[in-house]
Amino acid sequence: MIGDRLQLIRSFAPLAFLILLVAASAVIAPGVLQPDSIIGFISDAAPVIALVIGGTFPILAGSIDLSVAGVASVTGVLVVVLNPVFGPWTSLVVVLVAILFGAMQGFVHTWLQLPSFIVSLATLSILSGLALLLSNATAEPVPSDDILVGILGNSVAGIPNTAILLVLIVAVLRLAMRFTRFGRDVYALGSGERAALMSGVNGFVTRTLLFAISAGCAAIAGLFLISVTSFSSPTLAGNLLLLSIVGVVLGGTAISGGVGGLFAAVVGGLITAWLRIVAVIIGVAPTAQNIIFGLTALIAVALTTERKKLGVIK
Template structure:
């Protein structure tokens, strides 16, 4: 009898080990990166440096948070960088019409665009990869067209951008806004059926449909949130740079995907969450610091992140669920 109980206990612990590693592993990696950086350059862990880092990391974290939801549901949103870049352009172009409320209008436009994108992807049964890759190209082209391929200063009368550019009690307002986003989405994911439906879709869409999950509605909301987070990331960027550019977020697409998988969210869907997304975004942002500290040239940083993405996807893909990898 005792042997049977011992065997059952061992089996239970073994079954929990991958989940524990997936949840605690990214946090351990983040702590190790910070510790190594502190040894090499002690100044990086000073309070002012950490606050500056969090402010600079806010755009990437916002993109990672938004991009995590479609991946949790078994899809992917490649249009987030295009939405972020176009957001900055629209804040300038639409300011003569909407004045101080322009940025809020742009966020609503992004949410409407994301909802349309998610609806078409789900209703027409088009692969999310193809849909969002196509819209990424269209958004990038539209940003170039509206801006005449030139950078423009951000209007000073925009209420939300001005707020993000300032501090509250020495804490950058971008950090406060990011905390609010995580809290709101965390509440939706934790206490509403919406969160369970996302995981159900990622675990198995056929089973989710049989469990009365409204696939079209859920994917529509997911992509709306993703685009909304991307728009906020664009506002974070222009609040830091104080100018808009049609290619401002062009190099952040790879980093956002890397952040999702580094946080422990399985690229195959169904495993992960918002807090892992935040950790993944922090890891990705801190890796940029590490590459600078160890002397990696800026032109070679994408090589590092590309290799990191390949390794992270290889470690987080659930092959038993996919069956055949194509």
């Protein structure tokens, strides 16, 4: 019994770490807790959080999707390039295209039985080439008639719409995970694939869905970015990939699969977003910022990893 309770407390370790981190920053720079700053922080963090949420799904089943930053960049480019065809609804079309692309990627990965690491690495290369080719390597203004991007750029009652959409996405995914077979299948695959397959879990369908969700979230992250920049560029999402992986792990999701979830993803995304500004808040010399980021990420993982639930750690 005590063990169970400890376990429960342990799963809140990432949240505790986040609170500690923010509190410590607030002691050094009280301004960071003002409503304006918090709102600004959340809209800056939105793309990272969306990528972390998406990236969490394949990882829950023990796969990984390295193509997320590429999808986000191509999304930005496509919103501009396809505007003459689809007009104000372009960004919605692009998100659907991304979801289809993700589904295809998941299908190829399971059907050809290729490791997701290498499949998504190859698609990352293809996507970055596509982004350059489609945009002719130029930053272009995002058309102002695009409905979804327009909405995302605004706010309701002071709360940025990006944050509202993020909450909606989390709610929908949460319901899907809670009340459909899909949710159980994902965890089953992640904690023991052979057993799951033998007990009738459809690996094809589940993985295809997982990668579709991942790409969909990445596309949303791309929309978040262009709603802030109002320009698209082939390198828009840069290397947000690494940050998003850090985020997944920091929230307490196990990289080997089976442990973690949406709550962990949101907390992990927030921690990562905070880590990248913490050096500025406490005034670390710019040359040392990467070191501090690396060390704090390691400490956070050391403190928050639930080793008991994991058998072998790779």
